[in-house]
Amino acid sequence: xxxxTQPPSASGTPGQRVTIxxxxxxxxxxxxxxxxxxxxxxxxxxxxIYKTNQRPSGVPDRFSGxxxxxxxxxxxxxxxxxxxxxxxxxxxDGSLSGWVFGGGTKLTVL
Amino acid sequence: EVQLVESGGGLVQPGGSLxxxxxxxxxxxxxxWMTWVRQAPGKGxxxxxxxxxxxxxxxxxxxxKGRFTISRDNAKNSLYLQVNSLRAEDTAIYxxxxxxxxxxxxxxGQGTRVTVSS
Numbered sequence: 001x002x003x004x005t006q007p008p009s010a011s012g013t014p015g016q017r018v019t020i021x022x023x024x025x026x027x028x029x030x031x032x033x034x035x036x037x038x039x040x041x042x043x044x045x046x047x048x049i050y051k052t053n054q055r056p057s058g059v060p061d062r063f064s065g066x067x068x069x070x071x072x073x074x075x076x077x078x079x080x081x082x083x084x085x086x087x088x089x090x091x092x093d094g095s096l097s098g099w100v101f102g103g104g105t106k107l108t109v110l
Numbered sequence: 111e112v113q114l115v116e117s118g119g120g121l122v123q124p125g126g127s128l129x130x131x132x133x134x135x136x137x138x139x140x141x142x143w144m145t146w147v148r149q150a151p152g153k154g155x156x157x158x159x160x161x162x163x164x165x166x167x168x169x170x171x172x173x174x175k176g177r178f179t180i181s182r183d184n185a186k187n188s189l190y191l192q193v194n195s196l197r198a199e200d201t202a203i204y205x206x207x208x209x210x211x212x213x214x215x216x217x218x219g220q221g222t223r224v225t226v227s228s
Contacts, residue, residue, distance in 0.1 A: 002154065035214045037155070044205055044221055045147075045155060050214035088155050090215075098169050099145070099157035 003028060004089055006102035012079045013110045020105045022072040022089030028100055032092045034072040036065055039086045048087070049074065076107075084109045112136040112217050114206050119222030126196050130222055132189040132206030140164070140184040143209045146191050147218075148202035158204070159191065174200075196226045 005023040012018040022034065036049035047056050049065035052072065062077045072091075076083055089102040118130040132144070145160040159170045159180040168180050179192040189206050203223050207215035 033212060037215070039155075044218040045215075046218065047214045047216035050216075051212055054213075056214070056216060086154075090155075090157070096172075098171055099160070101147075101155045101157060104154040 002103040003093060003096070003100040004091065004102035006087075006089060006105045008103065009106045009108065011108040011110055012076075014079055014081060016079045017075060017077040018079055018107065019076075020074045020087050020089075020107070022074070022102050024070050024072070024091065024093075024100075026070055027095035028070075028091045028093040029067060029072055030070040031094060034065065034067055035090045036063075036074045037088045037090065039088070041086075045088065079109055081109045083107060112208065114208065114217060114219035116204065116206055116219045116222035119204065119224045121225045121227065122196055123228050124197060124226055126226070127192070127194045128196070128224060130191040130193065130204055130224070132191075132219055134187045134189065134208065137208060139182075139187040141210060144180075144182060144189045145207045145209060145215055146180060146189075146204055147207060147215070148200075148204045148224075149221075150199070150202040153202075156202075160209075161189070193224070196224075198226050200224060201226045 033051040037045040038048045039045040052067045053065045064075045087105045093100045113135045115133045146158040161168050161180045177195045181190045203221040205218050205221045207218045
């Protein structure tokens with residue numbers, strides 16, 4: 001059972017906008033930045049969003065992050081087939097004194 | 111280009127030990143927090159431990175406290191994870207990652223596989 005809760009799956013068709021939610025608590029999302037990582041099968045994870053809504057260089061502006069209270073979300077607009085991957089949210093948890101990840105969301109592009 | 115390369119994984123019996131290594135290049139290693147994250151087969155990511163730039167602070171997930179030890183050698187640009195008293199549930203790919211100024215775990219290494227089985 002992950003400290004951060006994500007839906008196990010999400011889907012959309014090319015061109016659509018999809019959002020992936022990440023729910024936490026006051027000790028993690030409620031008081032710290034959220035990070036998003038994505039992972040293709042058989043490869044290492046990669047950073048997608050840092051400090052809740054910042055994109056590393058090279059990440060398209062189709063990807064955006066936001067947070068409200070103890071919940072965060074990742075939005076992907078103009079969905080493309082190459083966006084099909086597993087997506088994970090993460091943040092620091094002050095009560096646990098450690099980083100916590102969501103269980104991951106498998107995005108399928110139909 | 112920043113590159114992280116893990117090594118040291120393998121097949122080990124329950125109760126056994128391994129020393130995982132992560133060799134860093136392309137960055138001023140001593141300026142980065144370093145982290146170990148693992149992924150069990152078919153499962154999600156789990157943060158394991160991290161260590162401050164100078165090694166003065168270390169944090170562990172509860173399930174590995176007392177069994178795993180994170181360390182670093184800034185002169186050798188290397189990160190380590192000593193894993194003792196291994197259990198079947200420690201079976202996973204272990205990734206190292208760097209971070210600085212809250213900019214997230216980036217990049218990640220390719221991972222090293224640890225299999226605990228008799």
